[in-house]
Amino acid sequence: MVPTNYYLILSAILFGLGVLAFVFKRNIITIFMAIELMLNAVNLAFVAFSQALGKSDGEVFVLFVIVVAAAEAAVGLGIIILTARNRRSLNVENVDLLKL
């Protein structure tokens, strides 16, 4: 059995890479993918703790996180399509005002 620490370190690495992508990328779709990556890293930590503590509460939370992430992806991609139609660009540096 692999110690819980390794899973937590992997989770931290994935979360850090997600933050890096969120900060450095210019494409709005890639930034959205970075958010999904961070959610996945948090899920991994939840499952690791759930296994370490021998309780299934963490896995229930993972289920809820997945539901929220799927709904969020649907809503967010709708907003992305709308802004891309209005501004004819996917670069976040062109999307700095709420109003056109």
Next chain:
Amino acid sequence: MLAALAVLGAVSLILQSHPIHSALSLILVMVSLAGLYLLMGAELVIAAVQIIVYGGAVMVLFIFVIMLLNAGVEERTNFSKLAAFGGVPLALALGCIIAAAIARSSGHLAPPAVKRSDEFHPGAFDAAVFRICLPV
């Protein structure tokens, strides 16, 4: 092994400049995380839901939007002076602090729980879902 695959996919997500390559890297990350859940002996539901919802539904949405909007290679912008002199050292310092905190605290959780509480039997997952959803 699967962990290395996941980290590789995440690094590739950052380095690729075309969004569709980033999306394919993200699929790699999600599938390897599902494999990790299976290896950890988590509930089968979690790995299956991870594959179906993330690997299937969410990524199809992403690829659909990428195709619909004709997303191309992102253009590079020049590195601002403020970022070079202020941001990079601060980010490095923050990374060092977090790494030191992780290194110092590792060992608290070192032994994996050998003893499972008797809550971990088939049906406990469903019971936990309803206990959290309906706290009567």
